[in-house]
Amino acid sequence: MSRIQHTVTFRLNHPSGSAAETTFLGDARATLTAIPGVEDFRVHAQVSPKSDLAFQFSMFFADESAYAAYDQHPTHVAFVAERWVPEVAAFQEFDYVVV
Amino acid sequence: MSRIQHTVTFRLNHPSGSAAETTFLGDARATLTAIPGVEDFRVHAQVSPKSDLAFQFSMFFADESAYAAYDQHPTHVAFVAERWVPEVAAFQEFDYVVV
Numbered sequence: 144m145s146r147i148q149h150t151v152t153f154r155l156n157h158p159s160g161s162a163a164e165t166t167f168l169g170d171a172r173a174t175l176t177a178i179p180g181v182e183d184f185r186v187h188a189q190v191s192p193k194s195d196l197a198f199q200f201s202m203f204f205a206d207e208s209a210y211a212a213y214d215q216h217p218t219h220v221a222f223v224a225e226r227w228v229p230e231v232a233a234f235q236e237f238d239y240v241v242v
Numbered sequence: 243m244s245r246i247q248h249t250v251t252f253r254l255n256h257p258s259g260s261a262a263e264t265t266f267l268g269d270a271r272a273t274l275t276a277i278p279g280v281e282d283f284r285v286h287a288q289v290s291p292k293s294d295l296a297f298q299f300s301m302f303f304a305d306e307s308a309y310a311a312y313d314q315h316p317t318h319v320a321f322v323a324e325r326w327v328p329e330v331a332a333f334q335e336f337d338y339v340v341v
Contacts, residue, residue: 147289148286149290152336168341185340186340186341187247187338187339187340187341188338188339188340188341189336189337189338190246190337190338190339191248191335191336191337193334193335193336194334194335194336196336198341199336199338201338235292235293235334236290236292236293237251237288237290237292237293237295237298238288238289238290239286239287239288239289239298239300240286240287240289241284241285241286241287242267242285242286242287242297
């Protein structure tokens with residue numbers, strides 16, 4: 144199995160440039176990078192006017208099993224319930240493997 | 243200005259695994275990587291069941307002006323008109339810069 148790039152592009156409920164936005168991005172980085180298997184975590188600004196989503200989290204997993212372990216990890220599940228759901232207005236996930 | 247990652251995630255009109263699919267991906271790679279300013283061109287399979295898009299092209303530009311030159315380049319404009327529009331069923335563009 145190839146290395147998998149897991150991505151989620153999203154827009155927050157918080158105003159652009161707000162303290163709440165900065166806090167969310169910083170907390171997400173600290174929380175998600177502490178979960179085993181997460182490699183090369185990056186926060187990107189989404190800058191194309193062809194989408195109204197504003198940020199992307201990108202991370203890599205060595206294989207499908209490392210990705211599944213992350214998805215089910217209690218820290219990830221709690222982050223989704225306590226931060227993602229209340230603070231994210233819209234999102235789209237994509238996962239990539241090199242052809 | 244930061245380095246920009248230009249991405250488009252898409253689904254073809256061609257059946258999965260078809261010769262037409264292989265031809266499109268190969269022609270796109272050959273055509274687009276010949277345009278000045280295109281760096282680190284990659285073809286990815288999109289594997290998340292949370293999207294029905296099947297592929298992604300990813301490329302980098304040194305800055306906004308290199309990206310604009312690519313967008314307006316006659317080779318790119320012709321590729322969009324002659325191959326992208328007739329062969330692509332659905333797509334979403336996102337452009338990313340590191341925060």
